[in-house]
Amino acid sequence: MSISVKTFASTAEAATALSGDRAARFMGGGTLIMRAVNEGDQSFNTILLANDPALTEIQAQGDRLIIGSRVTMAQILASRDLEFLHPVARAVGGPAIRNMATVGGNLFAEHPYGDLTAALLVLDCQVTLAGGQTSTLPDLLRDRTREPRVLVASVSIVRPQSGIFKFRKVSRVKPKGVSLMTIAAWIPQSGGRVSGARVAYSSMGPTPMRVQAVEQALEGATLDETGVGNALSAATSGIEPPTDAIASSWYRREVAPVHLKRTLLGG
Ligand SMILES: Cc1cc2nc3c(=O)[nH]c(=O)nc-3n(C[C@H](O)[C@H](O)[C@H](O)COP(=O)(O)OP(=O)(O)OC[C@H]3O[C@@H](n4cnc5c(N)ncnc54)[C@H](O)[C@@H]3O)c2cc1C
Structure with a gap:
């Protein structure tokens, strides 16, 4: 054809x-x-x-950053404003892929892809469509196979303060392997306790997703071994991880708390 x-x-x-x-x-x-x-x-x-140049622009607006949908992973890696996203962009494929792979394409990439999208989910991402309408990222992900298809013009994310944003891609082949599980977290603290955490996975369901059971379990917790216990117990609550060539659903469930703990506490 x-x-x-x-x-x-x-x-x-x-x-x-x-x-x-x-x-x-x-x-x-x-x-x-x-x-x-x-x-x-x-x-x-x-x-x-x-060919609209606006699609390839990165703009700072107050505490938010606007990223055109045709911005590539390589452009993210070259941007000082987006330094907090460098580990995320570096986790997408190898150099040849990163030179072409765009932010907009990542929002529509099917399982097991979507590493950047997991990060955007915890960075309070607002999506602007061609024509100016806006959508939340969870809504876009829910509807992404619907007809007629939408064209994403840009995404807007918050710039995290130091230490709040955490990201971990788990794969069996390093450095370019496909994700077994990707975890992004936004962990603000107030008075030594977590307040308003956002946690997202990719490769753990049909689309990247927020993990509300974990977020709820983190509320008011201290960020230490004891404090995160309930969140780790809830690591796959309400989630049906897929079985694919990378790992079985059972394996993903088994390792999820281990990788969630490493994401939250380091190590
Ligand atoms: C060898 C290889 C390794 C890879 N490794 C990874 C990885 O490690 N992590 C990862 O997350 N992904 C990975 N990918 C998948 C992919 O490269 C990335 O997800 C990338 O960000 C997709 O962007 P793209 O611009 O290339 O998408 P395209 O191929 O251009 O498009 C993909 C889909 O998105 C739609 N789309 C693209 N832009 C828009 C837009 N602005 N509005 C609406 N729809 C749009 C297209 O219509 C299409 O359905 C890999 C792919 C390959 C081939």
Whole structure:
């Protein structure tokens, strides 16, 4: 099957083309789209590109950072403003992938991908669609397979104070392995106790997700071995981890508390 490629100068034009054609896909960096083409995926026959420079910009606005959807992992690694995301971007594939892989594409990457998305989930991410409408990231993830498809223009995240943001990707092959489990956490403390924690996983379900049972168990806890005990017990509460070529569901459940503890307490 032949594939047509349409390039637009503006994001709005690309979004209109996307919403009007069920067989069209917007392309960010193409690491997954082009793999699908090579594998003979018949579910789309048109690739849409947008050359809008705003899609590749990173802007600081007060305590928030706005990241265009076509910003790549390599661009994140080159940005001083996004230094707290460097360990996250470095966890995505190898250098060739990081040169192409975009923020927008990561939001739609299927299991076992989505390492960056787990981090965005705890950074209070707001998603701006082409056309200006906004969405929360959990809503976007819930609806990401719906038709007509939406085009993400940018994401907005908070800039964390030192020590609040934690990230760990667990994989069996280092340094470029696919995730067995990825954990991101935002752990503010008040008076020596956790207050308003956000914790997210990827590779533990169909999409990256917030882990509310863990967040609730951390509320008011001290950040030490005893204090995080209830959170570790709740590590997979309400979650059905997948079985795939990397690990079984049983194994993911077994190791989740171990890696959650390391994320929260270090080590
Ligand atoms: C060898 C290899 C290793 C990888 N390793 C990792 C890894 O370690 N961690 C990880 O998280 N991922 C990994 N990936 C997956 C992928 O490279 C990344 O998730 C990447 O961020 C996807 O972005 P992209 O721009 O390449 O997506 P694309 O291939 O361009 O698109 C992927 C999907 O997202 C949609 N999309 C893209 N941009 C937008 C937008 N702005 N609005 C709406 N929809 C959009 C596309 O239509 C498509 O459905 C790997 C992939 C490969 C091939």
